[in-house]
Amino acid sequence: MxxxxxxxxxxxxxxxxxxxxxxxxxxxxxxxxxLDPASLLPENEQLLRSLPVKSWRQVRLSNLAFLREHLPPLRWAVQLPATYGLVLVCISQEVADTVRGKLVSQGVYPARLWPQPEGSREPDTDLANRILVIHTDHRYTRTQIAGVVQLLKIV
Incomplete structure (x- = not known):
């Protein structure tokens, strides 16, 4: 939903x-x-095979290349190499929380892809809390990606 x-x-x-x-x-x-993992229903597997994933991948990679090309080095984060989106490792959790809050207030929702379960080692939790991921997939236009560049420049 x-x-x-x-x-x-x-x-x-x-x-x-x-x-x-x-x-x-x-x-x-x-x-x-x-939740426990579950297998796909045959109907869902068939649906997945019908999706235009090659063109979606091309758009995602093109958006990511545009973002990297137009984004200057950030003093508050380091970019990690990835093909699924822009991965930023912030210098602290406080910085990540501040950046996330400012982006969310402007309608950009960075993902937190690796939350650590309770009882995890402190270094693992610290790193997970400092990572922000900006998705660049086919849902986003070049204009929207350019807007993200502008937001990241002024954060």
Whole structure:
């Protein structure tokens, strides 16, 4: 449901509330720690095979290349090499939280892909809390990616 709400918000639906969507997304992400993995239904496997993943991949890589090309070195983070999005390792959790908050306030939602389970080693938790990922996939236009560049320059 959270992704449907996000899609409506990205499409400009005025009845959607980005803060509500973000809270809903956080609740769903928290639930991943409690769920067991499941296999796909045959119908879902067939659907996945029909998706235009090659063109989606090309758009993602093109958006990522544009972002890297136009983003100057950041004094508050280091870019890691990745093909799924822009991975930024911030100098501290406080910086990551501040940057995340400023981006969210402007409608950009950096992912936190590696939250650590309770009881993890402190260095692992520290690193996970400092990583921000900006997705660059086919959902985003070049104009939106250029907007992200501008936001990251002024954070």
């Amino acid at each position: 959270a992704m449907i709400t996000k899609a409506r918000w990205l499409a400009g639906d005025p009845s959607t509330d980005k803060d509500e969507w973000y809270r809903e997304l956080q609740q769903h992400e928290d639930a991943f720690d409690r």
